[in-house]
Amino acid sequence: MPPGGPISFSLLPDSSEVGPDGQLVVGGCSLVDLAAEFGTPLFVYDEHHVRARAREAVEAFGADSVVYATKAFLCLAMAKLADEEGLLLDVATGGEMHVALAAGVPPDRLVMHGNNKSMAELRGALAVGVRHVVVDSVDEMDRLDSLRAEGLPVPRVMLRLTPGVHAHTHEYISTGQDDSKFGFTVSTGAAAAAVDRARRSSSMELVGVHCHIGSNVFRVDSFARAAEVMARFALPLDLPELALGGGLGVAYVEGEEAPTIAQWGKVLRDAIAGTGIRSHVLVEPGRSIVAAAAVTLYTVGTVKEIPGIRTYVAVDGGMSDNPRPVLYGSGYEAFLPRDVLAARERTVRLVGKHCESGDLLIDAARVPSVLAVGDVVCTPVTGAYGHSMGSNYNKVTRPPVVFVRDGQVRLVVRRETEHDLLARDLM
Numbered sequence: 334m335p336p337g338g339p340i341s342f343s344l345l346p347d348s349s350e351v352g353p354d355g356q357l358v359v360g361g362c363s364l365v366d367l368a369a370e371f372g373t374p375l376f377v378y379d380e381h382h383v384r385a386r387a388r389e390a391v392e393a394f395g396a397d398s399v400v401y402a403t404k405a406f407l408c409l410a411m412a413k414l415a416d417e418e419g420l421l422l423d424v425a426t427g428g429e430m431h432v433a434l435a436a437g438v439p440p441d442r443l444v445m446h447g448n449n450k451s452m453a454e455l456r457g458a459l460a461v462g463v464r465h466v467v468v469d470s471v472d473e474m475d476r477l478d479s480l481r482a483e484g485l486p487v488p489r490v491m492l493r494l495t496p497g498v499h500a501h502t503h504e505y506i507s508t509g510q511d512d513s514k515f516g517f518t519v520s521t522g523a524a525a526a527a528v529d530r531a532r533r534s535s536s537m538e539l540v541g542v543h544c545h546i547g548s549n550v551f552r553v554d555s556f557a558r559a560a561e562v563m564a565r566f567a568l569p570l571d572l573p574e575l576a577l578g579g580g581l582g583v584a585y586v587e588g589e590e591a592p593t594i595a596q597w598g599k600v601l602r603d604a605i606a607g608t609g610i611r612s613h614v615l616v617e618p619g620r621s622i623v624a625a626a627a628v629t630l631y632t633v634g635t636v637k638e639i640p641g642i643r644t645y646v647a648v649d650g651g652m653s654d655n656p657r658p659v660l661y662g663s664g665y666e667a668f669l670p671r672d673v674l675a676a677r678e679r680t681v682r683l684v685g686k687h688c689e690s691g692d693l694l695i696d697a698a699r700v701p702s703v704l705a706v707g708d709v710v711c712t713p714v715t716g717a718y719g720h721s722m723g724s725n726y727n728k729v730t731r732p733p734v735v736f737v738r739d740g741q742v743r744l745v746v747r748r749e750t751e752h753d754l755l756a757r758d759l760m
Contacts, residue, residue, distance in 0.1 A: 337678040337699060340668040341587055344713045346379030346626050348737075357673040357711070360737025364630060364670035367742065368709045371733055373632045374650035376720055376746075380414070380738040382626035383716075386594060386618075387418035393598030394616055397421065400444050402579050402619025403429050405717040410736060410745035411623075412436035421464065423617050427454040434461065444617075448493075448515050452476055459485040465574070467543050469493045469516055474530060474537070481536035491541040491576055492517060492531060494524045496562040516544070519566055528570060541574025541612065542567050549620060551582040553592050553600040560604035568609055575610060577601055579617035583624045585714045586664040594621055620717040627716030629654065629732075630670070633708045634686070644681045646700070648710060651685010651692045653726045655712070655719045658693050667698040670711045675701040683710070687727050720746070728754055 342349055345357070352358045356365050360379050367377055390399040400421040403412065407429055413436045415422055422438055424430040425446040433443055440461040447454065448469045455476055458466055466488045468474060481487065493516035517524040524542075531539040546559045560577055567575050582591045592600070598616075605614070631648035638644045657663040667683055669675060677699035685692040694712065704710070723731050730749035735742050 347382040357670040361740030362737040374732040375630045376734040378627040380736045386622045400617045405619030409436040477536045490537040491543040543576035545578030549582040550580045557604040564605045564608040575612035576615040581621040624717035629715040646681045
């Protein structure tokens with residue numbers, strides 16, 4: 334799109350279309366009508382889009398090879414959807430495991446992750462019988478030894494390795510380099526020592542090795558290098574499983590291009606082709622499944638023009654429902670869903686309602702010149718790490734989540750109430 338042009342439909346959910354009155358329709362539902370019915374802020378997920386990406390991943394990698402990274406977005410409905418589409422579920426805490434189990438996901442469809450699993454989390458995972466535990470440290474091995482003494486089942490484990498590959502992404506979400514809190518480093522010999530201990534242990538059954546180099550990675554050569562390192566390490570071990578992690582990036586702003594899930598699959602297959610690896614290869618996409626499936630709706634409450642400096646547009650959400658711009662400097666776009674094809678010739682700073690100057694959603698948002706107080710404004714590609722990283726800062730109530738499909742809307746997470754804010758307080 335040209336500068337100041339309408340929002341690019343490539344950033345919108347798959348089912349997006351222009352209604353007869355110029356409004357944006359997603360899943361057969363008008364976004365303006367959804368804002369009126371459920372209030373704002375509001376997360377709107379295109380269910381067809383989520384299912385399509387899940388199926389694309391299964392087609393690219395095969396059955397029982399795709400592990401959905403629930404940290405990207407998790408609620409009961411999402412866990413059930415992922416299971417229905419044949420995805421395994423990656424749970425990194427006891428809380429994520431609890432939600433997945435409550436949704437009816439069988440324990441043997443869960444993979445337990447985390448760099449600092451507590452005894453309680455490990456005990457719970459072993460007791461229900463998760464598919465794999467991804468072991469991250471020597472201390473975790475010690476904990477598994479203790480749990481074996483309690484008579485709990487011996488878990489099938491994968492060892493998380495650090496392959497020494499630096500992903501080209503923000504340092505806070507780069508995890509494959511040697512200087513990382515995650516995993517056993519290959520270059521220092523820690524990985525080999527961990528394999529030796531796991532193989533000799535009666536407290537765990539070593540079934541594979543695992544890596545994950547980072548999040549929102551656009552350069553597929555980074556994935557290829559990690560796959561090659563892992564294949565070389567895993568080949569002499571001849572283990573049944575090899576997990577190559579996730580982290581595939583998505584386009585958030587105009588001009589960005591990201592590989593498709595199918596392209597990512599081809600890169601990984603090509604990287605390990607001819608290595609002799611016979612292991613079952615698994616991957617762990619999260620963002621690429623859900624990010625572009627959702628939009629967030631806000632209501633404009635204040636338009637403050639400072640002559641010669643800038644115009645601030647404040648909405649009724651902010652860093653409590655999307656902390657990514659504050660944490661990583663992440664970019665987003667904005668538009669008015671009441672007129673999705675309108676030119677966006679005005680530049681403003683889109684900010685939230687929190688008591689922080691850094692409560693920023695978009696530093697230089699392009700919006701239509703007619704934007705005014707009371708308008709519903711939309712930010713696309715908010716399906717990953719918005720709801721899941723949300724907070725009650727300033728005691729705001731967290732937004733609801735709706736799924737839309739074929740003209741039907743389904744409330745899957747209700748809006749928090751002020752009563753919820755007091756539910757855990759004691760006097």
